[in-house]
Amino acid sequence: MADAAIFYFQRTLYKESDKTSTWQTIPENTTVVTAYIDIGPFSKGYLHRKRSTTFYFERAKAFKFLLNSLIVFTNSNIFKHYMLELRRDLLSVTKVFLIDSMSIRSFQYIKQIQEIFLLHSYPKYYPHTTNPMYTCVTHAKFDFLLNATTENTFKSKYFMWLDVGYYSSKTSLKMFYLSKPPSFDETKIAADQVVSNLTQALELDPNTIFKKKMSIVAAGLLYGERSRIIYFSKLYQRGFRYFLSQNLTNSEQQVIYAIYCDKGSRILKPAVELQYYRAPGAPYYHFLGTRLMKVSSLS
Template sequence: MCRLGSNWTIQGYTILNVSQEETEYMCMWLLASWYHLNHLGRFLHRCKVYNYSTSQDTVKYLLISTADITSTGNITTLLYDDTLSAESETNERRPQTSRDLTVVTAYWDLGSFKKGEKQTFTKSTYLSWASTFQYLINPIVVYTDSTEFRDLMFSLRAKGNLTNQTKIFLVSKRKFWPFRILNQIQSVYRQPGYPAHHPNTVNAEYSAAQHSKYVAVADSAQRNIFNTSFFAWLDVGYFRDIVGTRKNFKLELPPNFNPNSVAFNRVFNSSMTMDPYRIFRQNVVWVGGGLFICSGKVGIEFEKLYQRAVLYFLRQNLMNTDQQVLYAMYSDEGQKVIRPNIGLQIYIPKVNYGNQWFYLGYLCLIKVTE
């Protein structure tokens, strides 16, 4: 029997246990051996939450969507790991160091745009936030179409004596496929009655910039300039709250990281039964897209999966940012049509953590003493 914090791997897929007490979704407990699992057949549909108690653990297992288990035990719909709440966290780190994790970021010059109802983001906003990269000692890969941003990043990394840990690509946005589908995105936003959530469902370039994260990570993984096993996407403004700190830091893999999945930060405990129509049009969030972590191999494959999902939802006349795409593709309904072949590892902030949007980043952040 798997205990809390461990995984089953079957036919190349990972079954991951869950500690959420409030989950309403399809769950099962795996008391069976591999032999028993071979004989389960196709009858696992809407299951309740089952507990298996040992002297040490009470274990729960989550299936996001209808299980499709064949007579040979092949699971064709993926589960996501929702076990890593702060309550079960330890300070354990995997043996890889910050030198084995390439950080990828990008800045695309979109000009000024409205953010939410009260804020306006400008180029100066991002230039200010970028100052934290002077102190991030991981190797980094940067994509931008702005010579001003390129020059700033070169300067910041030089001040931090990190030039040899830096690669910057000055490139046209249109080299990335999300910026080649701007007309399709904008046609969705122009539909009569399509809700205006600034800039998510108003500015097609902003939407494309969010989708391009996965292209950047895949491209970095294919190039693997710094010969690392793992890659982290990091928004330019992710560590905006420590801009004035001016202390060196590094990012390492989070506790219990599963290299076969993509690690994300849960922001809201959103229901997986919500349909994609509502997710996109109501601007609903499940995981945050400001930081995600994966192995190079997984990052390359995940970008293909992500592109397939974006194009599918566009055909349904739905679009928003990557956060809505991720939620929709792993929702009950989304999994039936997208059939994702890569799972997500979800890190859950503790109750009253603070700003839950940035939980995973600070979980991975290690201060570096001089």
């Protein structure tokens, strides 16, 4: 029955001018949430290695081929119109919100974050612990997720966060959609595991996690049922504020790790667990994204 629905969707897609007339026949009806907050060029990895804004514009081209409903947040009017042009055949399942970055909840803590980064003893990782605006952007994805899931514009059961630069612009020259992960537990949040020994990794304490920039999952793609995403986003915000009060901050991956490590779990008591997807062999940050992608055979 699902295959018949997909075929009907693909056949209708090319018979009608509005490519989204039957978008709800995509299995599991997953809404994708992403964002681009322009903070100008910044150092990535090393002080003199710069990442320009053109990187994200180039990577965003992949969204032209994404059949899922899409919600985009940006502080850039140029990027807003760029995305609307990319999605011109999918506008009925696309919402692009132009926002003031300083209105984002995580940005309210930028001065406190900067004060921590200025501490002589605090480790310097570019841009994670050197650029407060970059760090706020990584935390903001949970503000955006909470907004999108609460509003639920497209009446979706499932939501996923997808970094705007997650897929290469050459990922697919065909229409594709992102569906539920295999063997997905709907009580959990799906994420890529990027450590080999999970039990051992969870024994680390938050201080080590933040100051050594350790990660347990990649946060470029997170998938969950709507009510679980809402809870997870609120849990994240609570954890972010708690660790900030302990003079600990870094990117979103360190906050997630610190919440779910043994010590963090005892303090924050998360009521939603992570479902870890691990690539065979070496950790691969985009493994889950390859498992979710379904390419349309009639593109």
